[in-house]
Amino acid sequence: MELSEKKGEKTETLHIPVLRKKWQILALQITSTVSLLLLLKRMSDIYGPCSDDFILNNNANTWCPSYEHTRGLMWMENANGLLIPDFLLGVGQTGTMSMIGPLVLCLFATFAIERFWSSSQELQNRIKQVAAALLGAWVILPFLFSWIFATFSNGFHFPWNSNDSMNHIGELFHPLGLLGELVFLGIVFAPVLVGLIGIWGLSKRSISWVVGYYIIVIAFHAVLTFEPIVSEVDVGLRALPTQIGEGSMFGGLVSPLASSLLGVAILMLLFMESGTAAISHMEYAASLPEESKRDPEYIRQFNNVVNSHLIQLLVVVSLVGVTTALALAFDDLMISIVGILEGTQWTGQVKESLELQMTYGKVISAGLFIIAVAGLRFVVPWQIISGYVESGISRLRSN
Amino acid sequence: MLAGGVSLILVGMMISNFQMMIIGLTFIAFISLNGWIVGQSELEITRLVPHSNVYKGDLIEVSLTITNKSYRRTQLLEIFDNVPHEMKIRRGINQIRINLGPGQSTKLNYMLRCPLRGHFSIGPISVRHRNAFGLFVNESKIEDLCDITVFPQVRDVEDAMLRADVPKMYTGATTLRTPGPGMEFYSLREYLSTDPIRSINWKAFARTGEMMVNQKTRDAVTDVFVILDTREVSRIGTVLKNPLEMGASAAASLASHFLKRKDSVAMVTYGSRMDFLPPDTGDKQQYKVLSRLASVSPSGSMPLQAVTNALSPRISRGSPVFIISSLEGDGTTLPAIRNLSGNGHEVIILSPSSVDLERLVSRIPRMAYEVLKLERQNRLTAVSGYGAKVVDWMPDVELSQALVQSRG
Numbered sequence: 091m092e093l094s095e096k097k098g099e100k101t102e103t104l105h106i107p108v109l110r111k112k113w114q115i116l117a118l119q120i121t122s123t124v125s126l127l128l129l130l131k132r133m134s135d136i137y138g139p140c141s142d143d144f145i146l147n148n149n150a151n152t153w154c155p156s157y158e159h160t161r162g163l164m165w166m167e168n169a170n171g172l173l174i175p176d177f178l179l180g181v182g183q184t185g186t187m188s189m190i191g192p193l194v195l196c197l198f199a200t201f202a203i204e205r206f207w208s209s210s211q212e213l214q215n216r217i218k219q220v221a222a223a224l225l226g227a228w229v230i231l232p233f234l235f236s237w238i239f240a241t242f243s244n245g246f247h248f249p250w251n252s253n254d255s256m257n258h259i260g261e262l263f264h265p266l267g268l269l270g271e272l273v274f275l276g277i278v279f280a281p282v283l284v285g286l287i288g289i290w291g292l293s294k295r296s297i298s299w300v301v302g303y304y305i306i307v308i309a310f311h312a313v314l315t316f317e318p319i320v321s322e323v324d325v326g327l328r329a330l331p332t333q334i335g336e337g338s339m340f341g342g343l344v345s346p347l348a349s350s351l352l353g354v355a356i357l358m359l360l361f362m363e364s365g366t367a368a369i370s371h372m373e374y375a376a377s378l379p380e381e382s383k384r385d386p387e388y389i390r391q392f393n394n395v396v397n398s399h400l401i402q403l404l405v406v407v408s409l410v411g412v413t414t415a416l417a418l419a420f421d422d423l424m425i426s427i428v429g430i431l432e433g434t435q436w437t438g439q440v441k442e443s444l445e446l447q448m449t450y451g452k453v454i455s456a457g458l459f460i461i462a463v464a465g466l467r468f469v470v471p472w473q474i475i476s477g478y479v480e481s482g483i484s485r486l487r488s489n
Numbered sequence: 490m491l492a493g494g495v496s497l498i499l500v501g502m503m504i505s506n507f508q509m510m511i512i513g514l515t516f517i518a519f520i521s522l523n524g525w526i527v528g529q530s531e532l533e534i535t536r537l538v539p540h541s542n543v544y545k546g547d548l549i550e551v552s553l554t555i556t557n558k559s560y561r562r563t564q565l566l567e568i569f570d571n572v573p574h575e576m577k578i579r580r581g582i583n584q585i586r587i588n589l590g591p592g593q594s595t596k597l598n599y600m601l602r603c604p605l606r607g608h609f610s611i612g613p614i615s616v617r618h619r620n621a622f623g624l625f626v627n628e629s630k631i632e633d634l635c636d637i638t639v640f641p642q643v644r645d646v647e648d649a650m651l652r653a654d655v656p657k658m659y660t661g662a663t664t665l666r667t668p669g670p671g672m673e674f675y676s677l678r679e680y681l682s683t684d685p686i687r688s689i690n691w692k693a694f695a696r697t698g699e700m701m702v703n704q705k706t707r708d709a710v711t712d713v714f715v716i717l718d719t720r721e722v723s724r725i726g727t728v729l730k731n732p733l734e735m736g737a738s739a740a741a742s743l744a745s746h747f748l749k750r751k752d753s754v755a756m757v758t759y760g761s762r763m764d765f766l767p768p769d770t771g772d773k774q775q776y777k778v779l780s781r782l783a784s785v786s787p788s789g790s791m792p793l794q795a796v797t798n799a800l801s802p803r804i805s806r807g808s809p810v811f812i813i814s815s816l817e818g819d820g821t822t823l824p825a826i827r828n829l830s831g832n833g834h835e836v837i838i839l840s841p842s843s844v845d846l847e848r849l850v851s852r853i854p855r856m857a858y859e860v861l862k863l864e865r866q867n868r869l870t871a872v873s874g875y876g877a878k879v880v881d882w883m884p885d886v887e888l889s890q891a892l893v894q895s896r897g
Contacts, residue, residue: 312506334507351508355515363622374586382582387596394588395565402621406522413518453498453510464521473527477561481591
């Protein structure tokens, strides 16, 4: 028993390959990955559909710049056909099913890119050379073959001609079709690919890029659906409602729209924080010298730090969700409080005030609520209370 | 994140977009809630360093015990023990990330190498609270300093001194036929009230009936003078290999050698000013010599003759004088040595080759090197012409080997 315990202790070190199998690190990485996938799902649910007017006025083959890939690919398929098989692109599928194929591609690409980065420089150069040669061959060879074969039947001619059978220049641009498909896929799945590379390939920059990308998508959507812009240029995006709606979920705390939008924000935070946390902890471990990586004290403290990080992540992100939801509903509370003070003209005006429930009032009241929450930390000694609880538990355990 | 959150709220308000506002509010709520998690640096940190005096090149084991005495978790803290940049970490690391529960403690061990002599301090201890999500950083310092003195290396020169062409007249304690403190019997005399009881010769008392005490022959010791050049010019070379470093090590080795033989050693350093450590014997004197050598640094341009003139009334007649200097940039070297030799002192000059030391850091053209080398040879030859024993000490030669190569 003792021997096996000692063996167990010995194998626990702070080397990166060991850490990659550590449950706390895996939990952080898996949390980040799941958040990323849920974020993709929620983003495409909110920002994927085109506006009803656009659908009515155009047929199914037209494309609007929404956060959805199949419409654009179908438009390409009707124009020139697709090079990548439909099941990998999700064409012909709807909803979540349309994402399965591209997600498999993303997973494969993540694995391939990670292997590529971890290979030797010499091998990387060779792979680059082979890829460039294959691409070059794909561009040039079909063009040359079709031209040469055509010279047997039509005699020598230049590859550009008004006669289709003697015009071969088009072959040179054939691979551009693949580029187009990748662009349409990339608009939706580039953040997933980059995010997976960031989480599993340990790149903080990639994780930040994904968050930045999603914020830009949201910002573009917001600008393109902004009323004065839509009246000038309507690209067919479906605008979000200007009213957040009455709270009907979680005991009337949040409306379905607010819950959905809050979900995007929380998932974004969860993805970013858990992804970067895993990298930060591994960076710290990698910076330690060999002796410290095996030092039981360092290992114990590393476990302490990572465990409390996991707990804090869980608690803080949950509280952020609750706090933001409460903050968004704070205007209702204020109106209710004012409503209690009935009798004056002012209270009546405030009670029926629309401004308080619209954007400005909602954000200002939410801001006030968050400031109050931030100030409460000077009042509530939660760390001392939790410290007493923790030391009490450890005393009980030792007894 | 704060700027991003505020920007999103403002842009969202401008274009009446709830999504941007909610993301902005969420970011700000995240920051606000993170403000609730405050790290605390009320820690009890004790540093254990087994030896505060070490020799150049030695290793020091530093151990920090960090205890959280409070009833709060420390949260994520980075403990960083500030180490002088002159010291190098050989094992472990001087920092750790901790999250200690109430009453918990941890230990940080690391090993330092001291490649440079001098007086150094380990500490203070920096305690940095970093929010788990990297949003807030708060740094404080615990002023716990541990002073370390790094003495120059002491080489064993026993064999070299025997084989070298340096005077052998100072053979440690020599007896003089006069009464005084010593080991050998000199005579018997009547007991005085000031005499210690243990000096009473009880046999003589029994024989004569009168209290008699033993008198001892006085042990006399030779005064050895070591003069070390610490002028600015002794900086030539690398940080680890320059005339001053070589000289400090040589002075420490020679002083240690003679003090072990119960000789009396005086130490003189000169650069921007002259420091004189009067001749004495014993371990205490060795500590003084090593401490003095630990703190010397290259500065000033005091001429050697000024030193010898100031010393001449204090140097005992016939005492050997070791001069450790590159002999560069000092026109008074010859007259100074002539005066010392003329006063009957045995003068031994240990001269680190500054020309060769300079070659370690800069490229000297071959012709220029030959000329500089020739000039140096002429200088050494001229010095030896005044009866001094001269050791031309090359950078890659050990002190003991260099001493054997002395010429006179």
